[in-house]
């Protein structure tokens with residue numbers, strides 16, 4: 001099966017991506033909506049949570065991605081694999097992100113991963129970086145007590161910027177980690193490892 005061809009990057013501030021997302025209704029997308037929710041933000045082709053959903057039936061896995069064609073393709077692959085604990089949503093995590101979680105029961109969001117987000121190297125593009133104070137605030141307000149946020153990147157300045165934004169939130173405490181705590185690696189993590197480049201990662205716990 002040929003891979004879907006898509007733009008390598010899209011500008012999240014462009015008018016097309018400034019739409020208000022509809023609240024996620026778990027009963028419409030998962031067979032067992034009562035299970036803890038695992039959220040992967042900027043999931044690209046979604047292979048990380050596809051594998052995670054195969055390995056772990058005790059959680060529901062939701063991938064958010066701004067490149068629309070990837071979402072359709074990932075959902076197609078998920079249903080071909082009969083995974084009823086997996087769903088992908090076309091979403092701009094920088095635009096009214098909180099609306100997505102308006103109908104989410106409290107204490108269900110237990111894991112969040114943000115892995116190798118686009119660095120947007122140029123200073124004039126810094127506003128396009130996905131992790132900003134608003135995203136952190138929204139995520140923490142919906143995260144379950146004891147819930148975890150895992151963040152990793154191979155770009156040092158981005159690691160510092162993102163980690164500081166999470167560290168500034170008083171409801172989180174940082175747990176330093178060396179390795180990826182999950183049994184699966186994203187496509188980007190595999191590519192970085194092949195080049196033997198360093199990865200900067202950390203974990204935050206609510207409460």
Ligand SMILES: C[S@@+](CC[C@H](N)C(=O)[O-])C[C@H]1O[C@@H](n2cnc3c(N)ncnc32)[C@H](O)[C@@H]1O
Pocket residue numbers: 009010012041042043044045064065066067091092093094114115116117118130186187188189
């Ligand atoms: C460098 S890729 C990393 C993909 C994957 N997490 C991995 O580690 O292989 C970053 C992904 O985040 C997506 N993305 C960028 N900005 C986004 C936004 N505002 N909302 C949702 N997804 C976004 C990109 O389209 C891209 O698929």
